[in-house]
Amino acid sequence: MVQEKPSKTEVLLKEDVWATIKEFLNLGIHVGEGDSSIHITIGLFLMLTLSFIITYFALKWLRSLFTRKMPDEDKQKFISIFKFINYFVYIIVVLVTISAAGINITLLITASAALFVGLGLALQELFQDIIGGVFIILDKSLSVGDIVEVDHKVGRVFEIKLRTTRAITRDDKVIIIPNHKFISDTIYNYTQNHRSTRESVKVGVAYGSDVNLVTTVLEEAAMEQKGVLSNPKPFVLFEDFGDSALMFSVQFYINDSFSDPKIKSAVRYAIDAKFREHRISIPFPQRDVHIFQNSSDNG
Numbered sequence: 001m002v003q004e005k006p007s008k009t010e011v012l013l014k015e016d017v018w019a020t021i022k023e024f025l026n027l028g029i030h031v032g033e034g035d036s037s038i039h040i041t042i043g044l045f046l047m048l049t050l051s052f053i054i055t056y057f058a059l060k061w062l063r064s065l066f067t068r069k070m071p072d073e074d075k076q077k078f079i080s081i082f083k084f085i086n087y088f089v090y091i092i093v094v095l096v097t098i099s100a101a102g103i104n105i106t107l108l109i110t111a112s113a114a115l116f117v118g119l120g121l122a123l124q125e126l127f128q129d130i131i132g133g134v135f136i137i138l139d140k141s142l143s144v145g146d147i148v149e150v151d152h153k154v155g156r157v158f159e160i161k162l163r164t165t166r167a168i169t170r171d172d173k174v175i176i177i178p179n180h181k182f183i184s185d186t187i188y189n190y191t192q193n194h195r196s197t198r199e200s201v202k203v204g205v206a207y208g209s210d211v212n213l214v215t216t217v218l219e220e221a222a223m224e225q226k227g228v229l230s231n232p233k234p235f236v237l238f239e240d241f242g243d244s245a246l247m248f249s250v251q252f253y254i255n256d257s258f259s260d261p262k263i264k265s266a267v268r269y270a271i272d273a274k275f276r277e278h279r280i281s282i283p284f285p286q287r288d289v290h291i292f293q294n295s296s297d298n299g
Contacts, residue, residue: 132179149188204245221270
């Protein structure tokens, strides 16, 4: 069977259709003049839209590919980092698409350089926060549930985001911590290595007190309190000879550093009661006042 050649009319019709489509795609506006002008057309807009759609599904597929075998906690951390990477990927896609459309992106980047520098300086702290969030997520230096001390405030972390970390303080207030603090400041993490922490309560007793009895009483006061661990066992340190008292501290371990003020308070109540029971006195500060009289006043 011999294939018939398209007629001249059909060829002209197809050429007219393609010419019409090209003319439609080239519709747009011109920005600038001369060699630095940019022609924003319907075709460019459609190319960008198609590129965004393809990139979106490609990134979604990559995210599911990398996170399919991850634990839920690590998966959430990876998604947070992936969102940050997405911004750079979309910027690259836009530049590549514009370049493919015949626009000189060098001129575009040069024209935007001053703007980028200004934004970089203005958003410097924001970038530091984001970089800090990436480091926190990658090296696992901080986890939800950790108890941290920031600017003399103690809080339990309940949410870690890419820019900020949120913790609830002991007085039920939320503290929002910029993530750059975790890479630039000294932060105390009470529960990074293990849940238990060692706490202490200090007390002074009068000179002449039975130090062995004081040691026994302090150990008992700590061991009897709810929340104090029996293992490791509480112990007492004879710390110093003070100006008006013998200084002791009882050291004990607890599992809930967040509630340690309540436990310390209970230990102090117990110490006061036991000291009264065993007639151990806590002395007042003593000061000697010497009065010198000028000999000329006696003349």
